[in-house]
Amino acid sequence: MKFFIRTFGCQMNLNESEIMAGLLINDGFEWTENPDEADIIIINSCSVREKAENKMYGAIGGYGKLKEKNKNLIIGIGGCSAEKERDALLDRFKKIDFVFGTRNVIDISNLVKRAMKGERFADFSDKLNEVNYSIPKRPFSKHHAWITIIYGCNKYCTYCIVPYTRGFEKSRPIDDIINEVEEYNKNGFKEITFLGQNVDSYGKDFGDKKPKLDLLIQKSAQFDSIKRIWFMTSYPSDITDSLIDTIAKEKKAAKYIHLPVQSGSNRILKSMNRRYTKEQFIDLVYKIQKEIPEVTISSDIITGFPSETEKDFEETVDLIKKCRFERINIAEYSPREGTVAHKYFEDNVPKHIKNKRLQYIMNLQKKINLEENEKYLGKTLSIIQEGKAGKNNTYMGRTINNKLIIFQSQEKLNGSFLKVKVNKVSPGPLYGEIIEIINNI
Template structure:
């Protein structure tokens, strides 16, 4: 029996798909080369933007003839989308050939759900979850033996007015530090060199752990001690919870990479308030200055939304201004997308699509020029690169990342994959760097 998992969305979803794959392999399934070869197909969905949901509906439409030709094939759908009742109802109505709809927190029930399909003639729905309970010890299948995602929190308490995440992933729950430490130790024993700690807001880790008082910075100190792990990253950080303690930990701990993803979302205080972000542009700029004072070589990336309800040209110019002031290494930029059930979807003064598109183009043009300039400054520099494998765009080159999260491509032998090497940057590009192998320091 063969399986296929298709994933949309963020790193959290990628990690969730690793757990789903682990569950299926424990049940005896093996990976299918393609969708048509699969006996069970699972779609792991995203609901952050409407375009992500439309991609899922498009894929479901494509699957209808396959299901007709292969009626015993099981099609299941999970992820953030199906935590919304109206989406579940829509799928049951428009795509009745879907066999299972299950919440990502119900993944431990997957064997029973698959078994139930064998004697039912209707769509099985299992989306009820106990938000206060986290199940540990589930198997997972990681395709990458060099880097690993490690979830430290689930859900979110921030309720930004544009965001659906707290409604679909629930309130914030922190994993126990011992469970996280044990998972990372296990990864180190398997040869993993880099871990990336995941949470909607990693900075608030531990605030809900009443029995074990621990901060995110204190967790980093514990993880930094684990032998075999060479690099530690984390995402995402909320500016309102970025403490001096965390900044000092990033400065002092040798395994913490010199990079932070710190979403600004907008440069206008008026828009930040409407978004319920709970910080001002002035406070954000103070944080940037603190980070650069303590960690001069730090790279900073961000998320920005344009066209939020009520955003005027003046508000947008504030966003361009803060991008110019901060000089981000990288930015993920999006047009505002209405999400049903969020306060922003009901706000007045929705911005016209053409205005959103124009602002996004202007923002991207500015950020691309900054990214290119930042990368140009890397020319002739020696950087440490963790080699991840062959480049997808050029199979003749190896690819990896610097500690500051910049992609570097260079020529080298397969034996370097998984190792730390020094590379001299010879040709900077806007989104990546090309270099030459300098020497080999790994073992």
């Protein structure tokens, strides 16, 4: 029987889809990239924003129509939206066969077999204690691996649904993670990315309450095949001096940190239940930029959070100008049912004001991006080719500080280290040409 998985949302969802695919293949099922020929369709959903959730609903409707051609088609829904909606999805969509949670992904084969026997159900059991490095996976890349090291989040930002859909923080044992890194090393993988809703909180639940992401990076750097070590997503107040020092000194550690700030107004940050001030955040950014040469930092911003005034917005603009991020993910505030903000705060910033502020930040960030990218014009940079970037043999790759470069190449060089000379810059990617193919690095 063939299965198809549709993934929405973050890199953790992608990693969980890789795990589900690996488990199903190991159990005799066959992967297909064509939902029309699938006997089993699994939707791995996201609930961070309303737009992502609406995509899930659209997918349910679209795949549900396939049951008119194949009455034996099985449709399962997992991920954060499934955790949030639970049994309501079965009540609302009659063509769904089963719904499962964010903490029992590794039970996917049993869930599918139950559905094949005609059972229609929702299962939100917690199987995280059974997660280990030996679980089969089907990585979607041949040179880069996602590794989830911590599940859940304890921060409870007032706008965020994640703590309610992912549960409390739970770190995987460090030896188990290192065993997984070793497996990827044996298979010739060159890059790994450690994942978590709050990745630099890793290990704080072990007893001594000390984060251990720095130790993970140090241990992982000992493997020869692994050349780059990334991590995401960070929480500002959990970044330690030891982590900064490790990134600065360990040549395999990526010189890039995604550090969401959300707002530059202390009043709004407090209302969001973000546990730092604007001043503390800027000081942290300056410290990172000072101690890690050529580091790049990206961030997240929400415009139009309840009661955000023009003065609050100006504080955010000021922070962006001072921090000069590599990239910003910008979103207009939208209430998420089940959050504190949805329950207690009035969504009182007009839609057109939210959008106006979003557009202003986008234009400001484009200007900053172009100015920062101009520093690379004419330089030759070392990158790993990731894959296609468009038509006509256009490919892309990244530097160790996450600068994206587009160039002419061939598919056989995917996963290869290349030296690329930058001939053109834009507010987005850099553009260049291959100067050298590096066999050993």
